[in-house]
Structures are given as structure tokens and as C-alpha cells.
Amino acid sequence: MDRARKDMIVKEILYWKDNRMLPEHYCDYLLALYTEGNRPKDKARKAKGFYFLNIILLLLIPLSLLFIYFTELSFILQMGLLIFFTITGVSLAIYFxxxxxxxxxxxxxxxxxxxxxxxxxxxxxxxxxNTALYGALMLNCLLWIAAAWKFRQHYFGISGLVGLIIIVISIFI
Structure with missing residues (x-):
């Protein structure tokens, strides 16, 4: 079989593997068969893409603060941008x-x-x-505790509990 045809088949199998059209072990077997065990690792390319997404995600936090505190955008536009950033973060969490x-x-x-x-x-x-602010903060802490339970992320639960304790202490002091 000529080289161009093998490359085309390998690309198609990689597409199947990435989109889960076949079980991963079938794709690995087919890749080993068509590349004769000499398939180059493509993990570095994928890792670079996820690093880029992580950097973009981290930049959303200072960008959000910039929109809120250092621009003259209307309140509705500010909230719209922040909601868009939140939806982007949740979408990337699902993608990851x-x-x-x-x-x-x-x-x-x-x-x-x-x-x-x-x-x-x-x-x-x-x-x-201040009661509205306390209520919003408590609601966020409860949401973090629920996220810890749902996603099994302990740091969310710890953050939520510590936040609730600090809010309760600040209310009564």
C-alpha cells in the first residue's frame, strides 16, 4: 500500500478515535496495524491546545474585573459579558x-x-x-458546596464551608 493512502487511513482512524466513533482499543489496534507500530505520539500537540485554553480561562478573571471596575460600560452590558464568560467556563468544563x-x-x-x-x-x-449581599454570598457558598458534591471536587466544598463560616461570623460580629 502506498504511503499517501496509509496516511489518509491513519488520519481517518485518528478522527474516529477523537470523536469516539469506535472504541479506543479498536482504534489503537488499527493504528498499530496501519503504522506498523511506528505511530508518532500526538500528546504534545493536544497538551499545547489545553494549555492555551487554560491561559484564556485564567485571563477571564482579570478581564472580568476590568469590565466591572475600570470601564464605563452600562450595567446590563457588564453583566452580559460576565454571564458570557461564565457560560464559556462551564462549556470548557464540559469539553474538558x-x-x-x-x-x-x-x-x-x-x-x-x-x-x-x-x-x-x-x-x-x-x-x-447588607442582607442582600450576605444572601448572595451565602447562595454562592451553597452553590459551591453543591458543586463539590456533584463534581467530587473537595476544594469547592472546603471553600463553601469556609465562606459560610466567615459570613456567619461577620453577620454576628
Missing amino acids: TNKGIAPQLPLAVSALILLLISVEMASHFFPHH
Whole structure:
């Protein structure tokens, strides 16, 4: 079989493997068969793409703070951008989970941006009522505890419990 045809078949098998059209062990067997065991590892290319996504995710936090505190955008536009950033983080968490990569960073970034959204909304709609701010913070902490239970991420549970304790202490002091 000529080289161009083998390369085309190998690319097709890699496509099947990436999109889970065949079980992974079948694809590995076919790749070993068609490449005669000499298939180059493509893990470095995939890892570079995930590093890029992680950097983009981390940049969403300072970008969110920039939109809230250092621009003259309207409140609705600010909240729309922050909600878009949150949806992006959750979408990347789902994407990472489907690719078999731990979704901790997208979940943490989404949680922090959601915290920023809720604090800004409480401050905007109830400017002189601390109870609304406390309620928003408690709701976020409870959401983090629920996320810890759902995604089995212990740091969410710890953060939620510590946050609740700090809020309760600050209410009564």
C-alpha cells in the first residue's frame, strides 16, 4: 500500500478515535496495524491546545474585573459579558470532561466569575442593604458546596464551608 493512502487511513482512524466513533482499543489496534507500530505520539500537540485554553480561562478573571471596575460600560452590558464568560467556563468544563481532562480550572474560574456577578448584582439592586449581599454570598457558598458534591471536587466544598463560616461570623460580629 502506498504511503499517501496509509496516511489518509491513519488520519481517518485518528478522527474516529477523537470523536469516539469506535472504541479506543479498536482504534489503537488499527493504528498499530496501519503504522506498523511506528505511530508518532500526538500528546504534545493536544497538551499545547489545553494549555492555551487554560491561559484564556485564567485571563477571564482579570478581564472580568476590568469590565466591572475600570470601564464605563452600562450595567446590563457588564453583566452580559460576565454571564458570557461564565457560560464559556462551564462549556470548557464540559469539553474538558468529555476529553478526559480534569475540569478544575474551568469550574473554579466559572465559580469566581459567578461570585463577582452576584456581588455586583446585589450591590447594584440593593446598594445600602447588607442582607442582600450576605444572601448572595451565602447562595454562592451553597452553590459551591453543591458543586463539590456533584463534581467530587473537595476544594469547592472546603471553600463553601469556609465562606459560610466567615459570613456567619461577620453577620454576628
